[in-house]
Amino acid sequence: MIDAVRLRLAEVGAAPTSGSVAAALRAARPPLGGDDVLDAVRLLRSELVGAGPLDELLATPGVTDVLVNGPDEVWIDRGAGLERAAGVRFPDAEAVRHLAHRLATAAGRRLDDARPWVDARLPDGTRLHAVLPPIAAGCTHISLRVCRARPFTLDELVTTGSLAPVGAELLTGVLRARLSLLISGGTGTGKTTLLAALLGLVGPDERIILAEDSAELHPDHPHVVRLQSRPPNQEGLGELTLRDLVRQALRMRPDRLVVGEVRGAEVCDLLSALNTGHEGGCGTVHANTASDVPARLEALGALAGLDRLSLHSQLRSALDVVVQLVREPGTGLRRVAELHVLSGDDQGLAVTVPAVTFAAHGGCEPGPGWGRLRERCALRGVELPRSLR
Template structure:
């Protein structure tokens, strides 16, 4: 039985059909007509493959529905891995061929409003799910990949998580939750730092939900992930250049536009380049309570990391330290552990030159510095 030939013929018949939403029985009849003598089991297998080829995330659908799943990655035809909090696990699944992976990656990219082909061999976007969650999709074709088409899926469920739920899950103790709530209420500018998958975006979204409902929050991201439970949030998403190298809209461009949109709080989902210069400038011109995330493994690495990013925007080390001291007050460190994601440290920004004073550390549980929240509450 030539499976691909049968499926191609069925696809063609469905395209010519007057029925916009053919049911399973109709499709099964088409399969039997094209295949001739075929068992019910084979018909079901072809129906399942048709569904995988046209809806959801294909054969990865079951993995994406697992409890606690955060990531699914495809490294090859039979190299599918997933993460549900205990590190990468190998899935007992496989694609038919590299062309099958490429077809799925292309379909997902198009569903995200992105282009993926030989002229644009990588794509990054967000796919909305019927259950209200979203999946961040990243695809990379061959070339430049030397391992065939690669696909990475990240489950995004931050919209359904608030600070109270994070506290109940053990992300932080109650005293830290109280401190962070007071920080947001006092309109202190803050940055959430941590490694990949440490929960930075989830924490940022939960904290923004604590902002006064009368405030206007403008979130600027490369891929829309922030969905805080707040009544007045505007999301701006960067746009990559087209095949002709035109039409690019960067985070820095969006930051400048945000300043003209009457923001109460300006938030950058992930600070990763020259936009740090515009963000610090915005936070130093009366826009209190701004926030963002940045990749750093510990609080002590933050000054050096920001120095490197500021250099991309033409800002000197001295200017960065001056701007940072005036713009950002609190640094929140996130860490991924074997049992989940936790707040690992909280620090305050000190100057000349910039250093981070750790006022709370999960390893020592020292909380003397959290008393500063009492002054903010007053």
């Protein structure tokens, strides 16, 4: 039935809308009853332009990730860890591969034996990653991350337990003081969610320039310019890297320069920008702890040929705050765990110093860097509370 409807649509040159699919369905097979037509049209559109059996999961409130490991191995994450999606399966491994191909095409990317993986953004904002065999053993693997229609606010993060009320006050102060910050954490800890919420607090008279590999950030702000990297074409030409985007962003009069995820040589251009008058810049970085951030950035700087001492020298003067996120084992709760400030050791290397530590139950404790954080904000005209108790 799918092939017949697809052929009919191709013959008449019609887009696969609900009306055209219904007309093609009636032309391709004997008439159906009203409810049967609606069910058939819904199924056909899902197979033609949707995510097939995954459509219902992607539309379920609270689902953040949908993962396909095989025809009968579909997993979802509702924010409390992975769980098996009961009753959702594909006919066979070929159906999984076919869906991956179609989703990659919808995202304008190539997926075949010559390039057996894809990392892209679908038209509705869902992030797609797919890997074909033999890279993926046994079956095509598909990973979909659902993009929330509206970004969280800090108040909503406080309500869900991801952020303590005093933490929201401190982060708001850091943002108003135009301190540069990096949000660090592991995969799926909520780095992009928190960054989008913070950017929504930026003044409406400021211009935000986003540089991302995949357009994930959608802050609630009236003046946002989005730049997105691009992989090379089939001839290996036309690649645009994050480093290219950061360099172009500096010529676009940014009030806030934002790198969605610092993962390569672009760290050098970002640190140079933050050292030359571009205050209030921010981004995310993968790191297990806040203390690991300098070493992580040192490794990334080496990709651009920057020696260790030069990187740490720039880092100490460019970066003000590191916000560390964690995901609680068992409950799966994503939350802000620590705020760190940057300092230097006896060897001239950058180190992070805990300023505030947030407990899982909502309490917080000041750390050795608390006075330094208050002082940095005060120099920018923003007074943080003297006590956190």
